[in-house]
Amino acid sequence: MKDYLVRAIAADDQIRAFAVSDRGVVETARASHDTWPVATAALGRALSASLMMGSMMEGERDEVTLQLIGDGPLGGVTVTADSAGHTKGFVNNPHVDLPEKENGHLDVGAGIGKGYLRVIRDMGLKEPYSGTIGLVSGEVAEDLTYYYAESEQVPSSVGLGVLVDTDLTVRQAGGFIVQLMPGTDDATIDRLSDNISRIESVTDMLEKGYSPEMMLQEILDGFDMELTEKRDVSFFCGCSHQRFAEKIRTLSRQDREDIAVGDGPVEVVCRFCGKKYTFSPEEILGR
Numbered sequence: 001m002k003d004y005l006v007r008a009i010a011a012d013d014q015i016r017a018f019a020v021s022d023r024g025v026v027e028t029a030r031a032s033h034d035t036w037p038v039a040t041a042a043l044g045r046a047l048s049a050s051l052m053m054g055s056m057m058e059g060e061r062d063e064v065t066l067q068l069i070g071d072g073p074l075g076g077v078t079v080t081a082d083s084a085g086h087t088k089g090f091v092n093n094p095h096v097d098l099p100e101k102e103n104g105h106l107d108v109g110a111g112i113g114k115g116y117l118r119v120i121r122d123m124g125l126k127e128p129y130s131g132t133i134g135l136v137s138g139e140v141a142e143d144l145t146y147y148y149a150e151s152e153q154v155p156s157s158v159g160l161g162v163l164v165d166t167d168l169t170v171r172q173a174g175g176f177i178v179q180l181m182p183g184t185d186d187a188t189i190d191r192l193s194d195n196i197s198r199i200e201s202v203t204d205m206l207e208k209g210y211s212p213e214m215m216l217q218e219i220l221d222g223f224d225m226e227l228t229e230k231r232d233v234s235f236f237c238g239c240s241h242q243r244f245a246e247k248i249r250t251l252s253r254q255d256r257e258d259i260a261v262g263d264g265p266v267e268v269v270c271r272f273c274g275k276k277y278t279f280s281p282e283e284i285l286g287r
């Protein structure tokens with residue numbers, strides 16, 4: 001299945017919903033960073049969420065960043081998505097191996113540990129908007145549900161799933177976010193909660209061949225759902241030799257001398273996509 005996301009509204013605009021299928025995005029991230037399964041799942045869930053959260057933003061250059069920072073062996077996950085269907089991200093420690101949970105799932109919660117979730121929305125204003133909450137479980141979807149309730153006062157249900165295949169590549173990835181707008185009537189809330197309590201997990205739905213539209217049809221069963229958008233999504237960094245050169249030029253003389261120590265070229269690795277760039281000492285020192 002091609003990677004894409006959909007947006008929908010239902011129940012006279014009282015519900016807004018997002019769903020994404022992004023196996024290719026998460027597999028690109030896995031291959032770029034050589035993540036092991038727990039890291040693949042943690043990063044993949046965050047990437048899927050970021051794509052849907054990016055699509056909630058209006059401006060062409062708006063960006064949303066999610067950081068899950070914890071005391072677990074993964075160290076932390078950082079992802080940044082724009083409003084046009086691009087996302088990128090990394091895990092601090094990609095080579096983490098943890099025993100599976102009793103239900104056979106990858107133990108993302110233990111990988112991330114105790115810590116916080118920060119959401120930064122950059123809308124090109126002087127000060128980006130930022131909200132931070134303590135992690136509930138480190139399982140990502142639960143933390144985001146809590147974040148929306150606590151930090152943005154938007155009752156939401158978030159489902160995210162990454163299934164890693166036996167060859168350690170990504171077999172399935174995707175998710176959904178369903179949100180209630182202010183003033184939603186009780187009957188709508190009850191029906192939606194009932195639907196959500198009955199649906200299968202995201203990875204089970206994807207394994208059955210569900211598209212993002214089909215996931216939303218299950219979640220919004222009994223509602224008049226209207227699809228309002230469908231867009232392709234991809235893992236895209238946008239870094240370049242030029243961009244790193246510009247960043248290096250903003251560093252202090254002392255910092256540049258520290259980087260250019262020795263006579264040989266210096267390799268700079270992009271944290272977000274793993275691409276490597278080489279700079280000569282002359283380029284770094286600006287001679």
Ligand SMILES: [Zn+2]
Pocket residue numbers: 237238239270271272273274275
């Ligand atoms: Zn990059």
